[in-house]
Amino acid sequence: MAVTVVFIGKLADLAGEGEREVAAPLIWAGLADALGAEIAAAVSDDRTKIAVNGEVLADKTALSASDGDEVALLPPVSGG
């Protein structure tokens, strides 16, 4: 019963790893519990986006991931 959280860029530095399994379900209000206060704060940054299974959420506070979902935490893009 797990959600895979993928950390990208700076957030991977912060997490100390590229991805982590956390208990499902995962919702916005549960981010700090699941990932720690530091990462939750970074994800709260206006420019940080969240994608669930490759779909970027228009409103990231509507996050609601279930078992088997992949949640990616996306810092501002750098461009190619």
Add this chain to the structure above:
Amino acid sequence: MAVTVVFIGKLADLAGEGEREVAAPLIWAGLADALGAEIAAAVSDDRTKIAVNGEVLADKTALSASDGDEVALLPPVSGG
């Protein structure tokens, strides 16, 4: 005592050759005598330019070519 006249593009078709030697000096008023009325008329076209030794004349009616000069008659460019 000759001026070399170079015909470019359409004007070479009209002249039936790429260049011709004519008696020096060659001035604007003498073009019809030197090259024929048809070519002189084509050179009168606003868009036709004249270069003397590779310098395009700002005012082609100021043409004044001496022995050894090369006079080029230039139709509108087509672009590359």
Add this chain to the structure above:
Amino acid sequence: MARDVQLLTKGFSPGKALGLFAKAHPDAGGIASFVGKVRPDGGVKVLELISYERLTLPGMEKLADEVEGRWQLDGLLIHHRTGHMRPGAPIVLVAAAARHRRDAFEAVDFAMDHLKSRSWFWKREKRGDGWHWIEPRAQDHDDAKRWDI
């Protein structure tokens, strides 16, 4: 329209890719292209481009859709590196084949502006004092805004 969109994990030769692209489009009147490389200034030793599988390539395909919709092209190529690159290494090649010059130019220009500031890449540079995360230059954002109608 023939489209060739690739996310590359290894070094590539833009000259070779361009040559093949030109051969694939013998009827196009013109081909505009841009090659972007890792700039050797600022003491950069290594550049790392990070992609996210579920967004980066799909995003490049969406970009190609938009380019196709905006300009009349015979062919479009977008090759973009991910991974570690040394100074001088090619990062990106965009090429557009078109009947009319302006279409080819604008398509490449637009695609590059998009790739430089709005595509799903994250970038860091290794300098003498370690790794540094990079954000787009303000200029890159301004370049991309030119196309927002």
Add this chain to the structure above:
Amino acid sequence: MARDVQLLTKGFSPGKALGLFAKAHPDAGGIASFVGKVRPDGGVKVLELISYERLTLPGMEKLADEVEGRWQLDGLLIHHRTGHMRPGAPIVLVAAAARHRRDAFEAVDFAMDHLKSRSWFWKREKRGDGWHWIEPRAQDHDDAKRWDI
């Protein structure tokens, strides 16, 4: 700035020339380029481009001067054919290497607009019914006017 301006009387390979240009400018962040070819439409069998020795190449050099003056470049290449060409054959290659993308793009765009309507070339096409003299398209004139400040 390294400059390579040539008026070519024989066929050439734009891919090869671009590859050499890229090698000659390893430090440039980007290279923009455009290749123009003889379009195979309209029943054209042969295209002839006529140059005038005393004006055409000097005019291309002047164009390169202007490009260098307007944009910050590491290198500029302008190769242009003259003579008889078949459909599909390359006519012109322009490439600019620059630290910043926008400089490279605009330099190539400007040089092409200039070459297409204001350079010293005369052009005719051989079709089924013989030779026809060609003038620039109105679009080419408009393109060039964009740069007149």
